[in-house]
Amino acid sequence: MDIDSGKIGWKVHEFESLGSTNDEANRLAVGGAAEGEVVIADCQTAGRGRLDRQWESPAGKNIYLSIILRPETPPTTTSQLTLVAAVAVAETLAKFSKERPAVKWPNDVLIDGKKVCGILTEMSAKRDKTDFVILGIGINVNTDLDDFSAEIKETATSLALIKGSTSDRAEIQTELFQKLEHWYRTYLTQGFLPIYERYTALSCLKGQRVEVVFENERKQGIAQGIDDTGALLIKTDDDQIERIIAGDVII
Numbered sequence: 627m628d629i630d631s632g633k634i635g636w637k638v639h640e641f642e643s644l645g646s647t648n649d650e651a652n653r654l655a656v657g658g659a660a661e662g663e664v665v666i667a668d669c670q671t672a673g674r675g676r677l678d679r680q681w682e683s684p685a686g687k688n689i690y691l692s693i694i695l696r697p698e699t700p701p702t703t704t705s706q707l708t709l710v711a712a713v714a715v716a717e718t719l720a721k722f723s724k725e726r727p728a729v730k731w732p733n734d735v736l737i738d739g740k741k742v743c744g745i746l747t748e749m750s751a752k753r754d755k756t757d758f759v760i761l762g763i764g765i766n767v768n769t770d771l772d773d774f775s776a777e778i779k780e781t782a783t784s785l786a787l788i789k790g791s792t793s794d795r796a797e798i799q800t801e802l803f804q805k806l807e808h809w810y811r812t813y814l815t816q817g818f819l820p821i822y823e824r825y826t827a828l829s830c831l832k833g834q835r836v837e838v839v840f841e842n843e844r845k846q847g848i849a850q851g852i853d854d855t856g857a858l859l860i861k862t863d864d865d866q867i868e869r870i871i872a873g874d875v876i877i
């Protein structure tokens with residue numbers, strides 16, 4: 627048995643091309659893959675965001691990976707792992723960029739107000755027991771502006787566009803695994819509070835006027851930050867505090 631078994635990235639399954647790393651990780655997890663195993667692809671032909679939106683995943687440039695976790699936490703708290711991952715990604719990117727990364731609730735990491743990373747957390751649960759969680763992370767490392775479709779050119783960025791030079795993906799990956807290991811263990815041993823504190827310090831939303839879109843509903847207000855469960859709090863124009871547990875935030 628590997629002495630590091632169970633640690634994030636202790637076993638890495640590497641692929642040239644996959645539909646989605648989340649799908650492959652799901653397949654492996656169903657087959658019994660252990661906590662900390664990671665699926666990485668150089669490109670994805672069907673990279674996914676939430677609600678089946680597309681995640682643009684060109685070859686040879688970026689990081690697309692999915693981590694298998696088997697936490698003994700209830701399924702109702704799984705969305706907190708998205709915030710755990712966002713903190714780990716923001717801290718990782720801070721090591722490679724002079725511009726300070728920020729987290730945008732719930733699943734984005736931004737640099738200079740543009741999206742550099744998206745996180746897709748999926749889960750398999752039986753009744754009130756989590757079977758496994760797949761934490762999918764896409765980071766734009768060396769994407770050029772021309773690689774982005776017209777649809778996201780204005781809203782997306784990459785580390786290379788920020789820095790003006792390319793970065794070594796393997797180095798970023800190693801750092802990311804360490805940060806994820808740290809924050810995931812912190813979460814399992816100390817609960818959500820330390821994540822809440824770090825996420826709040828890294829957040830770009832507090833005090834901003836936002837619109838939250840969820841299914842066909844739209845709510846507007848001033849973002850107050852997250853609460854101690856990871857939900858977003860907004861103060862609406864009639865001075866009510868609304869607790870948002872899912873949705874897209876438009877600044």
Ligand code: BT5
Pocket residue numbers: 645646647648649670672673674675676677679680681682683689690691692733734741742743744745746762763764765766778781782783
């Ligand atoms: C996300 O969804 O941001 C989650 C993205 C997760 C991607 C990773 S890659 C590894 C793993 N395998 C997968 O198949 N997925 C995960 P969401 O918040 O729904 O945002 C999706 C939206 O982001 C799209 O509708 C576009 O507007 C925008 N977008 C698409 N590709 C992008 C990119 N490469 N960079 C920045 N924005 C992008």
